[in-house]
Amino acid sequence: MKHRNTINICAVLIGCFLVCAVMAEPITVAPQYEQRYSSILGELRCLVCQNQTIAESNADLAIDLRVEVKNMLEKGATDSEIIDFMANRYGDFILYRPQLKPRTYPLWFGPFLLLAVVLLLLYFVVNRQSKDSNVKLTDEEKTQLNSILNQTEEKYTDD
Amino acid sequence: MLKYLLPVVLFFVLVGFLFVGLYKDPSEVSSPLIGKSTPQFSLPRLEGSRIFTQDEFQGKVSLLNVWATWCYACHQEHPILLDLADRKVAPIYGLNYKDIAAEAKQYLINYGNPYIANAFDENGRVGIEWGVYGAPETFLIDKNGIIRYKHIGPLTNDNVENIILPLIQQLQNEAS
Numbered sequence: 127m128k129h130r131n132t133i134n135i136c137a138v139l140i141g142c143f144l145v146c147a148v149m150a151e152p153i154t155v156a157p158q159y160e161q162r163y164s165s166i167l168g169e170l171r172c173l174v175c176q177n178q179t180i181a182e183s184n185a186d187l188a189i190d191l192r193v194e195v196k197n198m199l200e201k202g203a204t205d206s207e208i209i210d211f212m213a214n215r216y217g218d219f220i221l222y223r224p225q226l227k228p229r230t231y232p233l234w235f236g237p238f239l240l241l242a243v244v245l246l247l248l249y250f251v252v253n254r255q256s257k258d259s260n261v262k263l264t265d266e267e268k269t270q271l272n273s274i275l276n277q278t279e280e281k282y283t284d285d
Numbered sequence: 286m287l288k289y290l291l292p293v294v295l296f297f298v299l300v301g302f303l304f305v306g307l308y309k310d311p312s313e314v315s316s317p318l319i320g321k322s323t324p325q326f327s328l329p330r331l332e333g334s335r336i337f338t339q340d341e342f343q344g345k346v347s348l349l350n351v352w353a354t355w356c357y358a359c360h361q362e363h364p365i366l367l368d369l370a371d372r373k374v375a376p377i378y379g380l381n382y383k384d385i386a387a388e389a390k391q392y393l394i395n396y397g398n399p400y401i402a403n404a405f406d407e408n409g410r411v412g413i414e415w416g417v418y419g420a421p422e423t424f425l426i427d428k429n430g431i432i433r434y435k436h437i438g439p440l441t442n443d444n445v446e447n448i449i450l451p452l453i454q455q456l457q458n459e460a461s
Contacts, residue, residue: 214317215318
């Protein structure tokens with residue numbers, strides 16, 4: 127009896143999973159477009175739930191935009207035409223990979239600039255430290271140092 | 286001296302960025318349509334059989350409000366739109382977005398109608414042209430049919446007094 131209950135629960139869970147899976151992707155595209163379709167959807171951010179792509183999101187808008195992409199593909203639009211279509215209406219924020227243009231230069235080159243600045247700083251710091259270690263001791267300092275070293279040596283050999 | 290001052294300065298710069306970030310709403314994405322002509326479209330009207338096109342926006346400063354009966358925030362915004370309509374500063378058009386016509390009509394009868402006319406966008410296709418991603422949204426359109434401002438989310442009294450009304454005034458003073 128207990129065993130049967132487990133089976134029933136499993137069946138319900140699997141059923142739920144199948145329903146969800148079907149709900150997430152109700153749009154079918156012709157096989158020749160399938161690859162481009164999914165790659166384009168992966169590039170587009172769903173503006174309603176901002177951490178999901180249009181492919182993943184179940185938001186109403188994401189479903190509409192999936193249909194739009196499918197229709198454009200079937201009408202023979204190129205990938206970049208579809209991407210531009212979306213960016214012209216929803217803004218650059220819809221693109222996971224921002225286009226390269228003056229407004230996005232800081233985004234693309236900023237990290238490298240920062241890296242260069244850090245490397246430069248590192249160079250100066252290391253340079254200064256190695257210069258410090260090259261400082262020559264005067265004769266007086268040398269004898270002083272030797273006497274201290276000898277003292278400690280004696281101290282330990284005594285024990 | 287610099288050695289001790291620099292981290293402190295950097296710390297306050299960071300705090301400054303975080304502080305500004307606190308007051309930014311990440312769900313408000315600026316529209317690339319601002320400064321451009323209204324998208325071309327042709328839709329049935331909620332009222333009557335005439336077609337609603339972008340030509341409607343020519344020759345006057347107007348507002349386009351995207352709304353739906355299923356949209357809770359639109360209900361919240363409704364009294365503010367009614368109030369704005371009462372002032373008769375600029376016509377308010379509606380884009381009834383992904384709605385059921387009969388329900389939308391009944392809603393306007395029940396709660397009052399701030400709109401001069403409504404374009405009925407049943408499947409949301411025209412909403413895509415306008416870059417709509419969450420009703421309610423409100424567009425301010427100048428005399429030449431250029432979109433000049435977009436408000437995302439429900440309008441508040443504060444928005445109307447401090448942003449919408451001054452902008453309408455400014456756009457009305459511009460030569461067409």
